[in-house]
Amino acid sequence: MHSPFPDKPQTAPSIVLTGGHLRFAGKEVFHNLHLTLPAAKWSCLLGPSGVGKTSLLRQLAGLRAEDGEMEGTVAAGDGAPLPERIAYMAQQDLLLPWATVLENVLIGRKLRGEPIRPQDRDKAMAILADVDVAREADALPAALSGGMRQRVALARTLFEDRPVILMDEPFSSLDAITRRRLQDLAVRLLAGRTVLLVTHDPMEALRVGDDILLLKGSPARIQAPMSPTGSAPRQEDRDGLWPLYAELLKQLGAAA
Numbered sequence: 443m444h445s446p447f448p449d450k451p452q453t454a455p456s457i458v459l460t461g462g463h464l465r466f467a468g469k470e471v472f473h474n475l476h477l478t479l480p481a482a483k484w485s486c487l488l489g490p491s492g493v494g495k496t497s498l499l500r501q502l503a504g505l506r507a508e509d510g511e512m513e514g515t516v517a518a519g520d521g522a523p524l525p526e527r528i529a530y531m532a533q534q535d536l537l538l539p540w541a542t543v544l545e546n547v548l549i550g551r552k553l554r555g556e557p558i559r560p561q562d563r564d565k566a567m568a569i570l571a572d573v574d575v576a577r578e579a580d581a582l583p584a585a586l587s588g589g590m591r592q593r594v595a596l597a598r599t600l601f602e603d604r605p606v607i608l609m610d611e612p613f614s615s616l617d618a619i620t621r622r623r624l625q626d627l628a629v630r631l632l633a634g635r636t637v638l639l640v641t642h643d644p645m646e647a648l649r650v651g652d653d654i655l656l657l658k659g660s661p662a663r664i665q666a667p668m669s670p671t672g673s674a675p676r677q678e679d680r681d682g683l684w685p686l687y688a689e690l691l692k693q694l695g696a697a698a
């Protein structure tokens with residue numbers, strides 16, 4: 443099968459957050475939060491809107507909270523430095539408006555002062571083809587639909603090919619068919635990576651996640667209600683996901 447990643451992924455570490463704490467204007471979003479993301483597994487984080495999922499993802503990505511107080515330590519289980527091993531895909535696509543789609547995928551190399559080699563362009567184009575926006579490679583982001591921009595942002599994350607991937611609702615703007623296709627693609631391309639995926643879609647979490655996490659309450663706490671069996675991407679009927687879906691909905695309802 444064609445793969446834009448001919449090399450083996452670097453070893454993916456576990457990620458450990460200790461004593462996570464976030465406060466905005468006196469409101470505690472979370473307090474003394476502990477979380478371990480197992481190495482080379484997909485963890486999916488669900489929770490009601492505003493509970494703190496994006497904030498938690500940003501803390502794991504090493505980003506500061508604007509206008510907020512953040513405390514806690516984030517470390518890789520193997521003890522090696524973490525920041526350069528993380529790819530972070532934000533909720534807003536954050537594409538550079540003046541750069542073409544292809545340049546946006548390659549922007550990480552450019553920002554790091556690395557040369558753009560022919561094989562980098564080839565790899566970027568292969569990923570753009572995988573996410574079905576290769577025809578738009580020379581277009582500016584403003585010419586794309588929201589779903590297309592999201593696919594470009596996903597392509598940029600995949601291009602970075604890091605062992606740790608943090609994604610904030612990466613498939614939210616996509617139609618149902620494209621969403622499933624890209625879930626399957628991401629599972630294939632990111633096998634062996636340590637992934638945390640924030641989603642509002644319990645079925646998405648059940649299809650792709652090794653571990654499902656819930657963030658709930660105020661201040662928010664982490665729960666780990668289930669770890670679906672069978673290898674991802676799972677199928678609703680074949681893998682018996684519907685009862686788990688109902689259970690997750692119940693638990694999310696209880697979280698409101």
Ligand SMILES: Nc1ncnc2c1ncn2[C@@H]1O[C@H](COP(=O)(O)OP(=O)(O)OP(=O)(O)O)[C@@H](O)[C@H]1O
Nearest residue numbers: 466471489490491492493494495496497498508509
């Ligand atoms: N810059 C900020 N200033 C003040 N409050 C903030 C700021 N950023 C986030 N918050 C607050 O922190 C809380 C958590 O926000 P966060 O975006 O992490 O939630 P979320 O679970 O990702 O929500 P959603 O599912 O809607 O994306 C919310 O109450 C939000 O209003």
